[in-house]
Amino acid sequence: MIERKIRVLIAKPGLDGHDRGAKVIARALRDAGMEVIYTGLRQTPEMIAEAALQEDVDAVGISILSGAHMVLVPRVLDLLRANGQEGVCVFVGGIIPENDVPSLINAGVAQVYGPGTPTTQVVEDITRAVLQQAQV
Amino acid sequence: MNVEHDLVESVVAGKRLPLARLLTLVENNAPEGLAALDQLFPHTGRAHLIGVTGSPGSGKSSLVNQIALALRNPPSGKAARSVAIVAVDPTSPFTGGAVLGDRVRMRDLAGDPGIYIRSMASRGALGGLARATTGVVQALDAAGFDVVLVETVGAGQAEVDIARLAHTTLVIEAPGMGDDIQAIKAGILEIADILVINKADHPGVDSTVRALRAMLELGHPTHLHNPVASGTPLWIPPVLQTIATQSEGIADLVEAIDRHTAYLHTTGAWQARDRSRLQTELEQLVQVELNNNWRASVPPEFIQETLAQVETRQISPYQAAKLLTHPLPELHPG
Numbered sequence: 369m370i371e372r373k374i375r376v377l378i379a380k381p382g383l384d385g386h387d388r389g390a391k392v393i394a395r396a397l398r399d400a401g402m403e404v405i406y407t408g409l410r411q412t413p414e415m416i417a418e419a420a421l422q423e424d425v426d427a428v429g430i431s432i433l434s435g436a437h438m439v440l441v442p443r444v445l446d447l448l449r450a451n452g453q454e455g456v457c458v459f460v461g462g463i464i465p466e467n468d469v470p471s472l473i474n475a476g477v478a479q480v481y482g483p484g485t486p487t488t489q490v491v492e493d494i495t496r497a498v499l500q501q502a503q504v
Numbered sequence: 505m506n507v508e509h510d511l512v513e514s515v516v517a518g519k520r521l522p523l524a525r526l527l528t529l530v531e532n533n534a535p536e537g538l539a540a541l542d543q544l545f546p547h548t549g550r551a552h553l554i555g556v557t558g559s560p561g562s563g564k565s566s567l568v569n570q571i572a573l574a575l576r577n578p579p580s581g582k583a584a585r586s587v588a589i590v591a592v593d594p595t596s597p598f599t600g601g602a603v604l605g606d607r608v609r610m611r612d613l614a615g616d617p618g619i620y621i622r623s624m625a626s627r628g629a630l631g632g633l634a635r636a637t638t639g640v641v642q643a644l645d646a647a648g649f650d651v652v653l654v655e656t657v658g659a660g661q662a663e664v665d666i667a668r669l670a671h672t673t674l675v676i677e678a679p680g681m682g683d684d685i686q687a688i689k690a691g692i693l694e695i696a697d698i699l700v701i702n703k704a705d706h707p708g709v710d711s712t713v714r715a716l717r718a719m720l721e722l723g724h725p726t727h728l729h730n731p732v733a734s735g736t737p738l739w740i741p742p743v744l745q746t747i748a749t750q751s752e753g754i755a756d757l758v759e760a761i762d763r764h765t766a767y768l769h770t771t772g773a774w775q776a777r778d779r780s781r782l783q784t785e786l787e788q789l790v791q792v793e794l795n796n797n798w799r800a801s802v803p804p805e806f807i808q809e810t811l812a813q814v815e816t817r818q819i820s821p822y823q824a825a826k827l828l829t830h831p832l833p834e835l836h837p838g
Contacts, residue, residue: 371627372532373600398601403625408608415614419607422621424524452521 374402374498377425379416380409381444382434389461390431396487397494413440417447420456426498427457429490437464437472445476457497459490508536512543515647520620523647527622530639541639547646549778551588552765554651555666557632557692558676560658563702565591565609566748567676567757568655572613574758575651585650586618590640592633594657595625602626606655620649632656632663638785641669659692667695668784671777672764674757676700677716680708693719696741698760704745704753716743739767802828 378394380387387409394404405423407415420428428448430441441460448456460472461481469480479493514522529537554571556564568589575585591606604623613619622640629635633656644652656666667673675696693699693716701712720741742760746753768774810824819827 370532370534373625373627375528394603398596398603399599401600403595403601403623404603405607405623406603406605408605408611411611412614415611418614419621421520421524423623424528 374427374494375405375423375425376402376427376429376494377405377407377416377420377423378429378431379407379411379419379444380431381411381413381416381440382432382436383410384432384434385409386433387431389433390429393429393431393461393487393490396491400491400495402491402494413443413447416444417451417453420448420453421451425456426501427459427494430458430460430462432460432462432464435463437462438468441472441477442475455501457494457501459493461485461490508540508543511536511540515540515544515643516547518648523620523643524622526643527640530643531624531627531634531636533636537639541642544643544646548642549645551641551645551649551652552672553641553645553670554653554761555656555670555673556653556676557656557659557663557666557673557695558700558702559678562658562676562678563746563748564655564658564676565606567674567700567702567746568606568653569610569612570746570748570751570754571653571758571761572610572619573751574754576613576616576618579755584618586648588620588622588644588647588649588652589613589655590622590624590637590644590652591655592624592626592637592657595627597628600627620644620647626657630663631665632659633665633669638669664692664695668781671768671774672697672761674698674700674761676702677712678703679706679712697739697764698757699741699743700757701743701745702748705747705750709745713743713745737771739764739773798829 376397378390378397380390390406394406397404405419405425407419416428416430428444430444432440437460441458445458448454448458457478458476459479459481460477464472464480464482472480478497481490511522511526515526526537526540530541556568558564568591572587572589575587578584589610591604593602593604593606595602602625604625606623607621610621613621624634624637624640626634627636633654637654641652641654654666654670656663673695675692675698677699679701699716701709701716720743744753744757744760746757748754768777807828810828813819814821814824
């Protein structure tokens, strides 16, 4: 009997120490039946990509409040591609100015979530993205 | 054409992405993963399997982090060992989801190509490991890691599956977790090859040491489930103190692990444990296989009818089980 589970890495790069949002999302994804690998604070893009590889995740959620997203997020995407994980769905949550969203999406981010996003929305998006990827 | 064969070659060659994908296939019980394990099996049997168990919050992940660091950076004259870590955390019985947080304590190990960390959810298994942990450990063994550290779900008293899997089992306690009556109860303390009292800077450490030593003086039963030839010396589990967050006591712990390894080799206990592990695995797989065959061969209506007879008290559950498993003609041709 095959039992497939969606595996998601929740990562918190950069130097800010506010991981409440990351924990709320981790908990919501858990309650939606996913397996969530939580890595803790102050992860470098290299650490995030290494964990995503070793854990063979379907999606990576990056929580970022420090304003360094235009540097850190493209770096994570590059490393994932370099490791052969271009199929992994990457989403970003936190305080992201509207003007930055299009270039993040262009770089390969699936979704950007601001404060107040219902967690059900995130669950739906990830489930859909992973199912689509599985059919490719 | 032969996907499994390519996968097997890449895993044995030490490639990381194929290994990661294989572990997922094994966890998901996918046929191609199990077929790859068949081909990998001749490459297994070399890694030293070390189990780490103990109650939630006793510091298992932090100790695993420290042990791995010590194995990667040995004192001069000794070779560094490559280390795979399998960290199991519980699955919610309500939603099937899990938060796997053991990596949080293992950030010191990031960026080292000689380390591989994999988090696993228990997915409903109750013995402290996941059903697929054995297969995952086999794959990591075949991938050439010298040591595989398996960290169980935070364990209470009876989660003892790890002792069947590992060559060396560490049981981690924290001070103040109970008196000498706890120490003579059956269960988790019986499986320890090495007892570690972590957080040794916390109050109550002396009485915990005393209780565990007293338990050991009453006799230690590891030889009961891991028989050694008569005449060979018994292994008396050492009681060690560590403070994982300050890297204290780690050198002694690694030294004790190496002494236990040497003991296993000189007494023949290594092979005995290997045999007993494979026997357990085989028996479990036979049970699953028999159960699947049985389900496939018994018409569901027959099961429903029999259940109805039990519900109306016409027959007992034991009689019903006999009836349902009675040798059926289609199960035993000829």
